[in-house]
Amino acid sequence: MIDFKLYLITNRTLCRPATLEKAVEEACSSGVRVVQLREKDLPGRQLYEEALALRKATHRAGSKLLVNDRIDIALAVGADGIHCPENGIPIGTARHLQPDALIGVSVHSLERAVDAQIRGADFILFGPIFSTASKAKYGDPQGLEALSTVSRNAGIPIFAIGGITPENACFCIEHGAAGVGVVSAIMSAQNIPKAVKAFENALEGL
Amino acid sequence: MSAKPTTKQLGRLHVITDESIQRRFSHAKLAGLAVSGGADAVQFRDKRMGTRKLVEAAAVLKRICANSGIPLIINDRVDIAMAVDADGVHLGSDDIPIAVARKLLGPNKIIGGSAGTMEEALLAESEGADYIGFGHIYPTSSKEKPTRPRGLERLKEVCSAVEIPVIAIGGIALSNIEPVIRAGAFGVAVISAVCSRKNPEAATTALRRAIDRAAATMDEEESSKR
Numbered sequence: 001m002i003d004f005k006l007y008l009i010t011n012r013t014l015c016r017p018a019t020l021e022k023a024v025e026e027a028c029s030s031g032v033r034v035v036q037l038r039e040k041d042l043p044g045r046q047l048y049e050e051a052l053a054l055r056k057a058t059h060r061a062g063s064k065l066l067v068n069d070r071i072d073i074a075l076a077v078g079a080d081g082i083h084c085p086e087n088g089i090p091i092g093t094a095r096h097l098q099p100d101a102l103i104g105v106s107v108h109s110l111e112r113a114v115d116a117q118i119r120g121a122d123f124i125l126f127g128p129i130f131s132t133a134s135k136a137k138y139g140d141p142q143g144l145e146a147l148s149t150v151s152r153n154a155g156i157p158i159f160a161i162g163g164i165t166p167e168n169a170c171f172c173i174e175h176g177a178a179g180v181g182v183v184s185a186i187m188s189a190q191n192i193p194k195a196v197k198a199f200e201n202a203l204e205g206l
Numbered sequence: 207m208s209a210k211p212t213t214k215q216l217g218r219l220h221v222i223t224d225e226s227i228q229r230r231f232s233h234a235k236l237a238g239l240a241v242s243g244g245a246d247a248v249q250f251r252d253k254r255m256g257t258r259k260l261v262e263a264a265a266v267l268k269r270i271c272a273n274s275g276i277p278l279i280i281n282d283r284v285d286i287a288m289a290v291d292a293d294g295v296h297l298g299s300d301d302i303p304i305a306v307a308r309k310l311l312g313p314n315k316i317i318g319g320s321a322g323t324m325e326e327a328l329l330a331e332s333e334g335a336d337y338i339g340f341g342h343i344y345p346t347s348s349k350e351k352p353t354r355p356r357g358l359e360r361l362k363e364v365c366s367a368v369e370i371p372v373i374a375i376g377g378i379a380l381s382n383i384e385p386v387i388r389a390g391a392f393g394v395a396v397i398s399a400v401c402s403r404k405n406p407e408a409a410t411t412a413l414r415r416a417i418d419r420a421a422a423t424m425d426e427e428e429s430s431k432r
Contacts, residue, residue: 044300044302045301071288072285072307076310087259
């Protein structure tokens with residue numbers, strides 16, 4: 001089920017002036033297999049419209065689409081799954097409403113990672129591993145040792161997030177991650193296909 | 207003109223719980239007071255809570271409403287309605303389209319659509335809404351409104367034009383509820399007229415009686431004409 005190593009998470013403010021659909025289209029045609037639509041500030045109508053556009057873009061490339069937090073939007077556009085933020089939709093509720101969903105869960109501790117596994121998550125996004133621009137929001141970097149501990153004990157695949165680049169992605173894999181979650185390194189890239197290839201090269205060699 | 211028939215239990219006095227214009231009462235407390243005061247629909251609206259808290263609060267409201275057999279309607283968030291198996295949703299123009307919500311919720315759930323113009327009302331009806339929330343009728347303090355109050359004449363026109371019931375909203379109070387019902391509204395939705403009152407339960411009861419009285423008077427007038 002987890003047949004990807006690179007998990008792309010959107011931020012439409014980073015890819016301007018390109019539309020999110022265009023950026024995702026480029027990323028998927030360059031090899032991204034799974035995309036999470038995460039535009040928390042959008043009202044329901046606009047989020048639905050973005051989700052429809054991304055569903056088309058991901059379909060064209062045969063890639064998966066997950067929607068952050070909003071199971072109604074996920075179901076409405078036929079997304080492959082949902083991503084549950086730490087204080088978002090409960091995992092059990094998401095599983096109940098979309099039994100065959102691919103469910104990713106964001107956690108910031110081993111305790112929460114184990115809990116997510118018990119509740120039926122398919123994979124976990126753990127971080128921040130390195131320091132990021134949005135560090136103030138998510139706290140100090142957890143570091144690679146914490147990643148290693150969570151990867152060994154969670155029982156489901158762990159994706160590392162937070163300050164991931166093609167240069168440091170290999171360290172995450174060495175510390176037990178099944179893959180990496182990336183926002184800005186791809187969304188804000190001048191050349192999205194090139195950025196995706198750089199990650200692929202870094203992740204494939206391992 | 208009489209209220210249009212409907213097979214769904216829509217309620218004529220919708221109390222919208224609110225924790226932003228007042229801080230004395232929680233959503234659950236307000237819902238409890240509204241239900242015991244005679245509200246026959248509760249709408250849960252909170253634009254600030256995260257999804258986890260919305261689900262938790264809505265689950266409590268669902269129990270309160272289900273115990274009294276009245277519908278719980280969730281504002282904006284179809285996902286929250288699905289999560290707690292609420293009785294319906296109320297959708298505005300920034301929310302998920304009504305037709306999409308209908309597919310997600312099925313034919314039996316209540317879907318209300320906000321309208322401020324005739325066009326919006328007709329559109330919501332054609333998309334499959336069960337009722338129209340039309341307003342704001344009078345000046346209101348509950349929300350910053352960029353538009354002017356619609357008034358009773360517009361309300362009357364909309365009530366005549368659509369087949370589905372119209373719930374009037376915006377500045378509705380005990381003193382002005384009768385002409386709203388006379389204009390053809392099936393019912394009203396209130397926020398501050400209950401939530402901001404010293405005694406929300408008593409305020410609800412007074413509104414309930416005023417609606418019932420206006421409806422009864424209209425029925426009498428109808429039958430004396432025959």
